[in-house]
Amino acid sequence: MAISVKATLAPLAYVTSSGVLALTAAALEVGDVSVRFGGVVALDGVSLTVDRHEIVGIIGPNGAGKTTLFNAVCRLIAPAGGTISYAGRSLLREKASRLPHLGIARTLQGLGLWPTLTVLENVIAGSPQRTRLFADMLASPASDTRAQTTEGHAMSALGELGIADRARVYPGSLPHGVQKRVVIARALTAQPSLLLLDEPASGLSSAEVEELIVLLRELRTRMGIALVEHHVDMVMAVSDRVTVLNLGRVIASGTPAEIRANTDVSTAYLGQPVAHA
């Protein structure tokens, strides 16, 4: 069996289905993925990789297919064709609820916090810890230990985002920027190796965006990050590589500097330049 090993900062080891230890550079590999909604082609042959310890920005105008791509990776929609794998393991047969157990966490556009749960409960709900109904009901010592561990992870995620003191309040009473942090803390409590962030900067002030950039750079030391964002300056500032989608297709991919210089990208965003006489 041929094992392809690509040069990478920190190769990820995994065990294949045949039990062979293999190495791969890319944690997430999306290959030639197409998604159709009836007659509408939402994604058309999109390929993308996200390595560990790198941030890949995904930008594009509205309707480009950015969130659809995340939804396909997260198994919320089934692609019409193509491959999606994580650490060498195909995700196409996995249920959406399995992904956090495989190390993939995601945030949604908007907030998606449960208003009737406290901040801490919201974050605990994101923990992929197994639960046991009867042990939990009877508050067995093992169950208590498990609950304490889960709460510990949740508090540590909140602490990392600097909002541990808001653990017991309901998210609706918090400013938008703090709620955004809760959303990221909820994703981090699963201790992911790949984080998919869908518009984390929307609605944030410039100061909060700066703080988010610092946070993402810190997180990059522990995980790969795919970032869908309309805030192009932020994406360019924080990403190692950028992929640009337009009308469901990848129109450019490269370093932020390469993307800035790409005329196809400026055309997609700004339209064709007007020829002057």
Place this chain on the structure above:
Amino acid sequence: MRAFLIYTVDGVTNGMVYAAVALALVMIWRATRIINYAQGAMAMFTTYIAFFVIEHGTPFWLGFVIALAAGLALGAVTERVLVRPVESRPALSAVILTLGLLIFLEALAPMLFGAQVQSFPAPFSRIDLTAGGTQLYFSRFDIFTVGSVLCVMVLLFVLFQRTTIGLRMRAAAFNPEIARILGIRVGRMLTLGWALAALLGALAGLLAAPVLFLYPTNMDEVLVFGFTGAIIGGLESPVGAVVGALGVGLALSYVSGFLGSDLAPLGSLLILMAVLMIRPRGLFGMTRQRQV
């Protein structure tokens, strides 16, 4: 005054049975946005199972536990086999489906167990207790009815508020898509919710049968009263369901005691209309916030 006390005790006892049904309806509504019109018929059917095994020599309490277990299983199977396939269809599909299940169970029960009215044994005496020669207006069975429903309610409260699995059930009920992304097995949580609701219904069936007797439609009125209680409570609120159902129990007891038992269903509808006209969201109803 004596009559008032008797009707009050009756109202509380019946109200607790309605509360069990109301709570079951609210649990399912919160989890799947479906009114389970078959809740009463499911309870009737599991009570028949208890009746059948007890008739065939099984000790009463074992029959009681078997009926509760049958409720759990029936709830889980209903969600998994019947409700899940219509989950993404228009709401009317699920309504028709639960109505179909109601008709099916009420037709199946007489085929399996006979259509005649059966008396179902009460686990405790239904004769009013006395203390030092003073009559107390309630029996051991009344205490058992109120106590057992309260016990199950406390257990459910602990489950939902104090355990991670309860937290996940609440999360899955409120926003399944986010729950899935966060690794919550939403389908399993919904199955568990339906199973627990049917367990509550089964308990209500076992508690109602000694009073109402057992026949294929014996829980139809209980479902209507429980539903009224749930609507009065706001349909979203478990506490509201219990308070609403207790209110219905008391009101019906007073109406039927002071005005005549034929007027009881009318009384229930009048309360429902009054609450919906004055406070359409119900007493404990709240506006749901949803992220768009």
